[in-house]
Amino acid sequence: MPRNVKSLNGAGFSVSVLVSVGRHPLTARARRADHDARAVEMALSLNDASVQLIHAGDNDTASEEALRGYLGMGVSGVKRIEQASNADVVPALTNILRFAAPQLVLTGTRAETGEGSGLVPYLLAESLGWTVVSGLAEIESIEQGVATVLQALPRGKRRRLQVRLPAIATVDSSAPAARQSAFGPARRGELTDCAYASVIDELQTQWHIQPARKRPKRLKIVKSASARDRFKAAAAKADSGGGQLLSDVTPEQGAEAIFTLLKEEGVLR
Amino acid sequence: MDGKCSAQGWVYSALAEVCRRGPAAKATRDEVSTMLNTLLPILIFTALALAAIGAVRRMRLWRQGRPSPVNLLKGLAAMPRRYLVDLHHVVGRDKMISNTHVATAGGFVAAAVLMILVHGLGIANPLLGGLLLLASTSMFVGSLFVARRRLNPPARLSKGPWMRLPKSLMAFSLGVFLVTLPTVGLLPDGLLEGSGSWLLALVLAGVVAWGLGEMFFGMTWGGPMKHAFAGALHLAFHRRAERFSTKKGGGGRSTGLKALNLNDEAAPLGVEKPADFTWNQLLGFDACVQCGRCEAVCPAFAAGQPLNPKKLIQDMVVGMAGGSDAGYAGSPHPSQGIGGKPVGEHAGSPHGPIVALEGKTLVDADTLWSCTTCRACVEECPMMIEHVDAIVDMRRHLTLERGKTPNKGAEVLDNLIATDNPGGFDPGSRLNWAADLNLPLMADIKQVDVLLWLGDGAFDMRNQRTLRALIKVLRAAEVDFAVLGAEERDSGDVARRLGDEATFQSLAKRNIATLAQYRFLQIVTCDPHSFHVLGNEYGELGGHYEVRHHSTFIAELYDAGRLTFAPWKGGRVTYHDPCYLGRYNGEYEAPRNVLKALGIEVKEMERSGSRSRCCGGGGGAPITDIPGKQRIPDMRMNDIKESGAELVAVGCPQCAAMLEGVVDASAEVRDIAELAADALVERPAGDASGGSRRPAATTMTAEEVIV
Numbered sequence: 001m002p003r004n005v006k007s008l009n010g011a012g013f014s015v016s017v018l019v020s021v022g023r024h025p026l027t028a029r030a031r032r033a034d035h036d037a038r039a040v041e042m043a044l045s046l047n048d049a050s051v052q053l054i055h056a057g058d059n060d061t062a063s064e065e066a067l068r069g070y071l072g073m074g075v076s077g078v079k080r081i082e083q084a085s086n087a088d089v090v091p092a093l094t095n096i097l098r099f100a101a102p103q104l105v106l107t108g109t110r111a112e113t114g115e116g117s118g119l120v121p122y123l124l125a126e127s128l129g130w131t132v133v134s135g136l137a138e139i140e141s142i143e144q145g146v147a148t149v150l151q152a153l154p155r156g157k158r159r160r161l162q163v164r165l166p167a168i169a170t171v172d173s174s175a176p177a178a179r180q181s182a183f184g185p186a187r188r189g190e191l192t193d194c195a196y197a198s199v200i201d202e203l204q205t206q207w208h209i210q211p212a213r214k215r216p217k218r219l220k221i222v223k224s225a226s227a228r229d230r231f232k233a234a235a236a237k238a239d240s241g242g243g244q245l246l247s248d249v250t251p252e253q254g255a256e257a258i259f260t261l262l263k264e265e266g267v268l269r
Numbered sequence: 270m271d272g273k274c275s276a277q278g279w280v281y282s283a284l285a286e287v288c289r290r291g292p293a294a295k296a297t298r299d300e301v302s303t304m305l306n307t308l309l310p311i312l313i314f315t316a317l318a319l320a321a322i323g324a325v326r327r328m329r330l331w332r333q334g335r336p337s338p339v340n341l342l343k344g345l346a347a348m349p350r351r352y353l354v355d356l357h358h359v360v361g362r363d364k365m366i367s368n369t370h371v372a373t374a375g376g377f378v379a380a381a382v383l384m385i386l387v388h389g390l391g392i393a394n395p396l397l398g399g400l401l402l403l404a405s406t407s408m409f410v411g412s413l414f415v416a417r418r419r420l421n422p423p424a425r426l427s428k429g430p431w432m433r434l435p436k437s438l439m440a441f442s443l444g445v446f447l448v449t450l451p452t453v454g455l456l457p458d459g460l461l462e463g464s465g466s467w468l469l470a471l472v473l474a475g476v477v478a479w480g481l482g483e484m485f486f487g488m489t490w491g492g493p494m495k496h497a498f499a500g501a502l503h504l505a506f507h508r509r510a511e512r513f514s515t516k517k518g519g520g521g522r523s524t525g526l527k528a529l530n531l532n533d534e535a536a537p538l539g540v541e542k543p544a545d546f547t548w549n550q551l552l553g554f555d556a557c558v559q560c561g562r563c564e565a566v567c568p569a570f571a572a573g574q575p576l577n578p579k580k581l582i583q584d585m586v587v588g589m590a591g592g593s594d595a596g597y598a599g600s601p602h603p604s605q606g607i608g609g610k611p612v613g614e615h616a617g618s619p620h621g622p623i624v625a626l627e628g629k630t631l632v633d634a635d636t637l638w639s640c641t642t643c644r645a646c647v648e649e650c651p652m653m654i655e656h657v658d659a660i661v662d663m664r665r666h667l668t669l670e671r672g673k674t675p676n677k678g679a680e681v682l683d684n685l686i687a688t689d690n691p692g693g694f695d696p697g698s699r700l701n702w703a704a705d706l707n708l709p710l711m712a713d714i715k716q717v718d719v720l721l722w723l724g725d726g727a728f729d730m731r732n733q734r735t736l737r738a739l740i741k742v743l744r745a746a747e748v749d750f751a752v753l754g755a756e757e758r759d760s761g762d763v764a765r766r767l768g769d770e771a772t773f774q775s776l777a778k779r780n781i782a783t784l785a786q787y788r789f790l791q792i793v794t795c796d797p798h799s800f801h802v803l804g805n806e807y808g809e810l811g812g813h814y815e816v817r818h819h820s821t822f823i824a825e826l827y828d829a830g831r832l833t834f835a836p837w838k839g840g841r842v843t844y845h846d847p848c849y850l851g852r853y854n855g856e857y858e859a860p861r862n863v864l865k866a867l868g869i870e871v872k873e874m875e876r877s878g879s880r881s882r883c884c885g886g887g888g889g890a891p892i893t894d895i896p897g898k899q900r901i902p903d904m905r906m907n908d909i910k911e912s913g914a915e916l917v918a919v920g921c922p923q924c925a926a927m928l929e930g931v932v933d934a935s936a937e938v939r940d941i942a943e944l945a946a947d948a949l950v951e952r953p954a955g956d957a958s959g960g961s962r963r964p965a966a967t968t969m970t971a972e973e974v975i976v
Contacts, residue, residue, distance in 0.1 A: 024687040024688070026693070026694075026695045027687055027689075027695075027696060031686075031687055072672060073672070074672070179672060179679075180672035180673070180674060180678075180679035180683075182668065182670055182671060182672030183538065183668075183669040183670075183769070183771040183772075184538045185670070185672070187534065188534075
């Protein structure tokens with residue numbers, strides 16, 4: 001679905017996509033990360049946009065293979081900022097984004113390796129002072145420095161948003177699937193190295209990391225005689241009961257409501 | 270082809286010129302003879318000169334292709350044998366056409382040579398003249414049969430210029446016959462006397478000129494006779510020289526795809542434009558005689574999928590020469606809804622893309638993805654054209670350069686890259702189906718007689734039944750075997766046939782490295798695709814193995830007296846030959862021998878053995894899933910129904926899956942291993958060492974393995 005993009009002042013519309021090295025859930029092999037690849041796909045489907053891929057991270061053969069997976073989608077190059085494995089990539093990315101000054105930054109919702117907290121786009125937006133949009137399903141149009149996008153909400157719902165650019169948007173599995181990565185373009189594409197000193201993530205060094213333990217799932221006991229009830233119970237989605245929708249409230253009121261909720265849930269004490 | 274008319278016109282004007290010089294008044298017999306004697310050499314050498322120019326032009330078209338290492342002299346020396354033995358072995362499957370071709374082509378070659386001697390060089394030797402009369406008679410008789418076939422031609426034959434060929438053949442043979450009569454003095458007196466005689470001579474010369482135009486000039490300028498010129502050279506410079514038999518015997522089968530050199534970054538990844546084919550592939554396309562035997566056997570064509578192998582080859586010829594396919598006069602590529610894709614809308618050039626990025630060029634992508642790589646067309650082609658090679662070459666470009674593998678293709682390739690199996694299953698779960706069987710692992714025992722290659726059927730519940738049956742048979746015969754277990758990967762068959770040579774080579778190299786760690790005498794597999802790839806395609810990458818299909822192995826075990834079967838009590842049984850076992854590897858007998866050993870008398874289908882119809886499961890066709898008007902397995906099940914069988918024995922997981930997928934099937938689908946396992950009879954204890962049992966040639970280490 002190529003989208004028409006009318007950029008400001010007729011100059012080329014530039015999109016940067018932040019890509020990471022993914023990890024296959026079954027075999028743990030390095031690969032292009034699914035969400036990041038969808039972000040690349042979304043960028044490539046914008047007509048006449050100049051797409052730039054940026055990666056900050058390790059620099060070994062496995063990760064090079066994975067990055068070439070993005071190149072195989074038909075991108076000519078990836079800018080690679082080598083960072084130590086325990087580095088915080090946000091300063092390096094902030095630096096390059098400030099320098100490249102794209103109108104839109106796309107990235108996956110969270111990395112498949114490392115911390116995978118999904119916080120990078122928010123930290124970047126904070127340090128750059130840009131808007132951040134999560135869960136982009138589609139970019140409908142970009143006109144006069146304002147992007148009209150569809151944001152994916154749970155259960156297939158969509159919300160139309162207008163976002164003033166520059167902005168950072170994250171893409172998850174509601175976005176269109178990434179195109180096939182072809183061997184030829186992947187082999188020809190260039191990985192350009194940019195230097196930026198690693199800023200060691202001090203906090204992370206203190207963490208103790210261990211493999212997640214599989215926790216037993218609570219079985220749902222369905223007490224009903226009819227097949228229809230059992231089917232309904234099996235097909236039912238988790239109900240989000242007890243929530244409240246706040247609209248047209250001041251930021252203070254909103255913050256107060258969130259604060260109250262977090263206290264109720266025991267997140268904050 | 271365009272130049273043909275004008276050049277023919279030129280011949281006629283030359284003729285007219287010569288006639289003008291001849292006596293306008295009453296001609297005598299001598300004058301007529303003189304006129305013919307003047308005219309014929311001019312005609313013959315003009316035609317030969319034009320043919321030579323055309324030949325050079327045609328060769329330049331072929332040389333647009335990439336280089337291919339061929340020993341030219343050796344090829345030319347081998348050509349007569351390849352023509353007389355290998356080609357006629359294929360043509361001879363249709364005796365009528367075979368005899369027709371012998372009479373016509375043999376007569377023509379002899380007549381052409383003799384005519385050049387007798388009429389061209391004026392060696393009016395009555396012996397040569399007599400031979401020439403014989404040759405032209407033979408050719409004329411042949412051309413009568415050619416004409417008869419063209420009276421009500423089957424749909425597979427191309428029409429257009431091909432319809433005039435019998436007339437041209439007759440013109441040549443009759444013309445040559447008549448102008449030769451004076452040479453041997455066999456001329457009725459008074460025939461060439463009188464006022465009409467020079468007219469008669471002129472008509473004769475005209476007939477000869479027509480014949481020469483078609484046979485010499487048309488041969489190199491793109492007429493129907495092009496097949497003789499290009500075909501002869503194609504046989505000589507074929508890129509699979511090992512396909513042909515030699516005097517020492519052997520040879521005759523070369524079915525493995527040729528590897529791409531991925532280390533050479535300058536080499537194209539597959540074929541984007543006609544000039545990306547090797548020159549001898551282009552030459553091969555030009556050899557096509559448009560007989561449509563490929564079309565008649567193609568399962569995709571019969572299913573109404575948009576592929577007609579004959580049209581595809583002609584598309585390549587169009588691309589090589591540049592232009593549109595408007596001149597094509599055979600059945601088009603089928604198309605959904607309408608009878609066929611309209612001809613004339615596709616065009617190409619030697620250096621233009623074959624498959625368009627957008628719109629249409631020479632060929633539509635779905636044409637290439639319809640092929641099941643069943644090789645029926647290659648097996649049937651009297652000109653030894655390699656359709657499947659060409660299709661895979663073009664697929665390679667689509668996959669490796671464009672990333673345009675249709676439908677589930679991309680997902681399957683991603684799975685193969687990430688999990689080494691097309692289904693994306695956890696590689697560690699490859700042996701889950703055999704949890705209770707205690708299969709010995711190569712990793713534990715290192716050395717074994719038989720390495721049992723499971724194939725990706727290990728993840729498929731239907732094929733797991735076959736595998737369990739096979740293991741029961743192997744254990745009953747006390748075979749020393751082991752499996753690779755989780756170390757086994759997909760053989761790379763699907764990846765390669767979907768055009769992903771890179772993934773194929775990656776899988777193949779890792780499999781070869783794994784196999785190199787262990788010692789075994791042979792590999793046995795129940796998957797003909799793995800069999801073919803391991804046996805015929807790993808060699809180029811450094812893996813040489815003795816591979817056997819399980820039916821071959823079971824047949825050998827039975828012959829060695831290591832298996833005893835209870836007599837068959839079921840109904841009528843037919844056998845479906847898997848393409849990758851039969852046409853790819855020539856194994857038609859062993860499965861039938863096993864069935865015979867089981868006491869089954871096979872009710873053969875009309876299309877069986879080398880002409881077996883594909884189940885539709887090869888070449889990644891179920892993955893790319895190009896729509897047609899019917900499904901290939903449904904057609905095959907219909908064949909089975911027509912044989913009257915209640916059960917069809919198969920020897921391939923793909924065939925089993927495809928045929929079992931038929932709704933309302935008239936026959937049950939069972940693998941040969943299952944039939945054998947069901948019929949196993951426990952051997953009496955005393956019989957173990959005696960009887961017909963011969964000591965196996967292999968080192969018996971079975972006793973050491975406690976299973």
